[in-house]
Amino acid sequence: MSRHKNFILALDQGTTSTRAILFDAQGRPVRSHSLPLRQIYPANGWVEHDPREIWQAALACANAVLKGRDAGEVAAIGITNQRETSLVWDARTGAPLYNAIVWQDRRGAGRCAALKKRGLEAGITRKTGLLLDPYFSATKLEWLLKNVKGLKGRDIRFGTIDSWLIWNLTHGQVHATDVTNASRTMLWNLKTRDWDAALLKLFGVPRAILPDVRESRGDFGETDPMLLGAAIPILGVAGDQQAASFGQACFAPGDVKSTYGTGCFALVNTGKTVPRSRNRLLATALAQKQYAIEGSIFVAGAVVQWLRDELGILATAPESESLAKRAKPAPGLYVVPAFTGLGAPYWNPQARGAILGLTRDIGRPEIVRAALDAVCYQTRDLLEAMRRDMAAAGLSRLRALKVDGGMVANDWFCQRLADLTGLPVDRPVVTETTALGAAYLAGLGAGLFRSERDIAARWALDRRFVPAMKRGQRDLLYEGWLSAVTQVQ
Numbered sequence: 001m002s003r004h005k006n007f008i009l010a011l012d013q014g015t016t017s018t019r020a021i022l023f024d025a026q027g028r029p030v031r032s033h034s035l036p037l038r039q040i041y042p043a044n045g046w047v048e049h050d051p052r053e054i055w056q057a058a059l060a061c062a063n064a065v066l067k068g069r070d071a072g073e074v075a076a077i078g079i080t081n082q083r084e085t086s087l088v089w090d091a092r093t094g095a096p097l098y099n100a101i102v103w104q105d106r107r108g109a110g111r112c113a114a115l116k117k118r119g120l121e122a123g124i125t126r127k128t129g130l131l132l133d134p135y136f137s138a139t140k141l142e143w144l145l146k147n148v149k150g151l152k153g154r155d156i157r158f159g160t161i162d163s164w165l166i167w168n169l170t171h172g173q174v175h176a177t178d179v180t181n182a183s184r185t186m187l188w189n190l191k192t193r194d195w196d197a198a199l200l201k202l203f204g205v206p207r208a209i210l211p212d213v214r215e216s217r218g219d220f221g222e223t224d225p226m227l228l229g230a231a232i233p234i235l236g237v238a239g240d241q242q243a244a245s246f247g248q249a250c251f252a253p254g255d256v257k258s259t260y261g262t263g264c265f266a267l268v269n270t271g272k273t274v275p276r277s278r279n280r281l282l283a284t285a286l287a288q289k290q291y292a293i294e295g296s297i298f299v300a301g302a303v304v305q306w307l308r309d310e311l312g313i314l315a316t317a318p319e320s321e322s323l324a325k326r327a328k329p330a331p332g333l334y335v336v337p338a339f340t341g342l343g344a345p346y347w348n349p350q351a352r353g354a355i356l357g358l359t360r361d362i363g364r365p366e367i368v369r370a371a372l373d374a375v376c377y378q379t380r381d382l383l384e385a386m387r388r389d390m391a392a393a394g395l396s397r398l399r400a401l402k403v404d405g406g407m408v409a410n411d412w413f414c415q416r417l418a419d420l421t422g423l424p425v426d427r428p429v430v431t432e433t434t435a436l437g438a439a440y441l442a443g444l445g446a447g448l449f450r451s452e453r454d455i456a457a458r459w460a461l462d463r464r465f466v467p468a469m470k471r472g473q474r475d476l477l478y479e480g481w482l483s484a485v486t487q488v489q
Ligand code: ADP
Pocket: 016, 260, 261, 262, 263, 300, 301, 302, 303, 304, 305, 317, 318, 319, 320, 321, 405, 406, 407, 408, 409, 410, 413
């Protein structure tokens, strides 16, 4: 490695935007650029993205952060991406053959219900760690193979967004994905760490169209020098939540992170053995041959958006902090933001939201606090399920919760999260953990970081929020939440 290769370029391709962040050799962000991504809604419950727009945006963002610099100074590229989103393209021309079908897209719901009826869910979960849901790639790819015209006899390739970017960055030289993305397709077996022949048959997927699966910290080829001004090796790839887990230095079993954006995703590291959730959470692959149990909440920051945009009781999201602080005690008041049903561990798509326990003296501050509380209670729901899964597997206990995402700028929320979950809540200095995780993976590959220990030492705490509420009070409030949830189902 020549001495002046002191930067890492992270590409973060998300659901609503595409970003590039240039990190220095200390893992500090020095420059970033982002572009919004157009959402395409062709039918009720369908969500698509234009693959060409994604690639052009990734390239434009990368060039924007490299502007005025020598691309030769970049030691490596790391890629992180929205997971499960699926597309197919022509192997010869590289042309996408249909839009990318986004993770939120529900068009596979009927197919999943039919497979469930045949009693196939338990077997699929045992192999893939996932629940039979259209969220994952398998039924999206099956739909593409059945419905896109002209695929017969054509040399095609399938990929999630990481594979699509790698293919384009390497000018079609490399067709690969990483284990974390593969583990979200519902076609990849967590135990054998390979595509599963029986699942490929079930969904009618020819093995030849699938990408080669590599470790997240691995060799994914070099960029075509025409694109960024130099041939830069791609040395790290991970799906967004697994990248965030790596960026939060969750390297030991029991390390848990929770990301509070529009929704919330919590992942707990379970070490090197494949976990099995008995509480309707997911099992998934992490980088470095580790695994995690994952739980997601559909509505986290989205409840704050709802208070602002639909109810109009907040002018801005940050105003939720000063209002919640002013709230009077309101025993029995609960907001259940089940706008689109309930996610883990309830998995009830029919549930709808409610405000329970209203009295004449309840005003804006109390409603706002109850809405933020709901995010905390739902986190506790996930943590309780994780605790049970960890205990059943004889794994270590949860010690603290590392948090990131837009909502954690709210100090009151972080303190309340500690109070209502009973776990210390650790907020890092760099909350851009997704891009940071991709940069760390690539930086490890390039030798800029020596080891996980080296990375863990760089993880810097901004603030720890210590639970201050008495246990009896916390449990009493949580019982009220559980009863409120029962009432909306
Ligand atoms: P995403 O990546 O899902 O778009 P972000 O991580 O950017 O989301 O977080 C944005 C979310 O965080 C929004 O839903 C917003 O309502 C919420 N949010 C932002 N700032 C605050 C705040 N100070 N208090 C509470 N919620 C906030």
